[in-house]
Amino acid sequence: MQIFKSQDRLAEVIEINPKLLPVINRFNISLGIGNQTIADICKQKEIDKEFFLAIINTYHNPEFFQELDPKKFSPLELVRYLHKTHEYYLNYTIPKLDELLDNLIESCEGSCGNIQMIKTFYNKYKNELKVHIDDEEKRVFPYIETLVGRKEKPVEFSIHKFEEEHTNVEEKINDLKNLIIRHIEPTYKNNTANEFLFELYRFEKDIRDHARIEDNLLVPLVENIEKQIKRT
Template sequence: MSKKLYSPTDKMGDLICDNYSLLQVMSRFDLPLGFGDYSVEEVCKSNSVDCRTFLAVVNFINKGYSRTSFALEDISIQSLMNYLKKAHHYFLDFQLPNIRRKLLEAIDCSMDNDVTFLILRFFDGYVQEVRKHMNYEDMYVFTYVEHLLQGQKDEEYCIDMFVRHHDHIDEKLTELKNSIIKYYPANQNAHVMNAVLFDIFNCEKDLASHNKVEDYLFVPAVLHLEKEVASRVHEAPKVETVEVNEQEEVNKDIQDDLSQREKEIITCVVKGMSNKEIAEYLYISIHTVITHRRNIARKLQIHSPTLLTVYAIVNKLVDISEVKVSI
């Protein structure tokens, strides 16, 4: 791995040539190929990407995950969060389904092979865990941080709670890879199986890298923000951000089945509206929207926007033509 520390004036194309795995970082920052001879700074600027955050991630990965080249203040948390969300989308909607497709092609599907069945079952169980892990981050952690970025601290949550429960989701993939290498009986599809193994090795490395970005860049930056917000809150006179009747409405919702307000919020979510848009549309605070969404997830036991969409269609809360969440 290259040990070079990149600066804004380096050519973007050189980054890829030095370390092709940085291609993933670029696509997650929405930087399209075709850089010409433009510098990192120029490419970031023309694509409205925060250059310091981009370089913080690139240098962190490139320097073997050592956090020496930047200050926490250099990081735009919003930009880093968008990067992490894109990575989730990549793993869940592209990389893992792609590995499953190749696994199916590679393994011996004749029913007399129990190992085949177990490998697939293990993989499917693993994908479910990854989905749960990433949906939790998308739905709770990032929502909490977005709220924090607006200067509002949720008293019931802190980033330390995330740290304490943050699993290393790459480890089970290591287990699967090792099981295939050690125990999978050889057959005529060896080339295809080797290709899947390459993909699993890459995915494992990419997931481990993703975890490290969360643990060593995202979490410290959010801790720093939490302190800043807390000091602002203590300085400022206490402002009630949630109106009394909104709070009463939320409290009432804790007990019952889905309330009318919760159904309205589900409709907005599956139409693709952000928390901010929902708050403006329903004339309530973002904090209230977030609390409603938490209650909805708990009541329905649904954390994925996709499954929420299915629920909304089946229960006739929306027409399929209005749905903006991909299903």
């Protein structure tokens, strides 16, 4: 699969993979970008182009892997990006899924017991996702900020512990998708159900890529800082 480079025009990148738009938005880049290259826009927005390329290529290509140079990148850049991603999930994706599921339930004719079961499963997943995000925002990210600021040495927590505890929340989305595809009763409007399912597929990919960024980019950077502090 294609690897994007700094001389590529960002408009052409979007044409190749429009699903990158929400990712690009997390860098405060909006539409109306003209024919500027990635390098041009990153310079204009004061974004590190290598970091930007690492993120969009990770989302675009499941086989892509680039370990960021700890001498050039601060984990705080990744933390800011991941925080933007959490905001996108909480303020857009989840409300959108809520709306689509409500539309599906309203379109149902008959007993609709299976759709209500799907809503129960979905609500349970949604709550688990919010707990996962809250843990990262209140425990993991502050730990990284403290570590980078050299305010104290790591004692009770480490990024390795976070990696071990890291919940693969995308697995629950797959369960929900299969529940809909295999077991929903045909008492609904097809297009309404399809729309909800399409959004689940899109969100599943985003969540999976989000986890890859944490595991492949964030964890190695933080581990490097932990090792440096332990040597002091």
